[in-house]
Amino acid sequence: MSHAAALTLPFDTDTILEGLKSWAACESPTFDAAAVNRMMDIAGRELALLGANIDRIPGRLGLGDCVRARFPHPSGETTAGILILAHLDTVHPIGTLEKLPIRVEGPLCYGPGICDMKGGTYIAVEAIRQLLRAKVATPLPITVLLTCDEEIGSPSTRDLIEAEAARARYVLVPEPARPDGGVVTGRYAIARFNLRATGKPSHAGSRLGEGRSAIREICRQTLAIEEMTTEDCTFSVGVIHGGQWVNCVATHCDAEALSMAKRQEDLDAGVAKMLGLRATGNDVSLEVKRGVTRPVWEPDAGVMALYDKARYIANAIGFDIAHQSSGGGSDGNFTGAMGVPTLDGLGVSGAKMHTLEEHIEIASLVPRARLIAGLLTTLGA
Template sequence: MEYFTENLESMLELLETLVNIDSGSKYKEGVDKVGKILSGEYRELGFSVDVRENAEHGNNLVIKHKNAQEPKILLIAHMDTVFPAGTAAARPFTVKEDLAYGPGVADMKASQVTLLYAMKYLLETENEALKNVVIILNSDEEIGSPTSRGLIEQMSETVDYALVMEPARKDGSIVSSRRGGGRYTVTVQGKAAHSGVAPEEGISAIEELAHKTIKLNRLSDHQKGISVSVGIVEGGDAVNMIPDRAVGYVDVRVESEEQSVEISRKIEEICSVPDLEGTTIELKGGINRPPMELNEKNQQLLSLVQRVGNTLGLKVKNTHTGGGSDASFPSYLGVATIDGMGPIGGKLHNEGEYLEVNSMPERGSLLAQTISAIHEKDSK
């Protein structure tokens, strides 16, 4: 880990620059600013950067070594955060003792820096693995990857391995499986009426949505890893009116593809028939991230990462998490995939988000040596 330890100060300088740029998923200007900085860094190393333009969200980047022909190792790291514009100015990058703070410091701007320096290490050591790597830096992971999912799936068709740079868990574990998930919108149309003058003429859209909310929430089976939750409801224009419109926003999490199919069927069934005569229901959405299951390919890659960790004196644990990430896409397409390859962090997505600074050399070493080990295995 000597290389990464010696370069930790410069890694932190770049991290400070990135953290102090607002790059919320819907703030294109900020995401693209991060992308331009990282593009410049990679181009200085002799990498090509293919900018995939987006009109609304930030641009996605496809990066690979100039001599890469048919790379088989895909690395994925997102540039966006969950924080709105102005957060970086209000809560800029700081380091206190061994922890760094700031919006997106762990999820995943430290991962961006670690990935870049892993490439620098491989370049300086003239490691042939560089020619076997393709990198996607995407702009919209935090909102479900609407523009980058297709790009990730396209690249997944030509690779055999995927390493995803979400931060390691608080105990240092990498992520070997994730729940899948999706979002639905349930829109109910009723009939408006004055609640004092002619309430009998009205048909309450909120009442109908209440029936649907209860039925949908009852689909949850937490022991099996199934969660269905109506998290936001909207409806009504005035307290003295029978509401003619109501909207419910539904979050769904599942452990397996079989559960995904079954829950989708049940949600459609519930919303196909109104409980309150005279109302109509429109259902939109679906499962937008398949589950990442610990299948045989993923298990083999996990074992390789753990063996690499052992050579570095690191005991690499693995864990399952309910949150979604881009790792689901290559895994679902049959690519051996492991997530959580970034540095260690915690309290993600809130003002207490932190990074364990001293984990950057460890995780940089683990990433670089894992890439090298995969390449050696792939070359045999």
């Protein structure tokens, strides 16, 4: 099957944008399982209407469900096919729509999670929709896996992702395009850490000197951690929770830290540094635990062959795509590290992800949807 069929599919920018807006309007922060499940309901129904066989996979660890959609194919379900891997959770808490309303301003459309990554997920579904309407057969069966916890490192879904990838011949990840419109052929390794400082309580008004503040300890550790950053391995602290009463010296303070490196050996060294942290005083204790980890994904011949096909299709559509290894992990870390040819960053162009200015470039909707359709009609041919 040639990619030529994808070049003539009647994608419509306005129609895609309206559908995407409805997805962005369903707020789905990772830690709100009910909210994520409402989004899974919407996406699962759309995929079912397209004829997919839908599996609703119950969530665990207090997180939301996942949706797996398998499209019937003449070769049967045992044939290794194409896995479209995407997440529907976002970093934006419920109520963000009040501060970041869905709106069009010139060439941009704003909204929570609209770029990372509801935009890419929606155009992947739209690519399948247009292929089905045009009765264009794909050489390989297609499975769509929508997950619930990518924004926190996929602690409840990594096993599911790897199990599906093991059955796939290719993995396509519609995370946002790179700033230059390019795609991702590798990602850095990432490790997360949970820290807890325990101090000594006292009354902050009358017995301040008797206390030992856990908050102060975490503040000291935060400075020390971030000062460990080098070109090879970065360290940052993104979450701190401590204390209950302003008139009490805090007994406990918790923090979450992140380390990222281009090479696995550099991350391993960074992990050793983090686990080797010690309290700065005898009256305060510090505990450091390693959290979820994303392995380094380095491009191999299979990945580059997949990229070459994507670039050829993009050129036929009328644009070019560069490739790069990228920071900021995705579930492509897992599938790429397994050796399954994976292409990431296939989603829409946009910027300001994870902020109150998150937006997409509306003009990228149709070309990127057409690129995904072209890959679906070409891979395995």
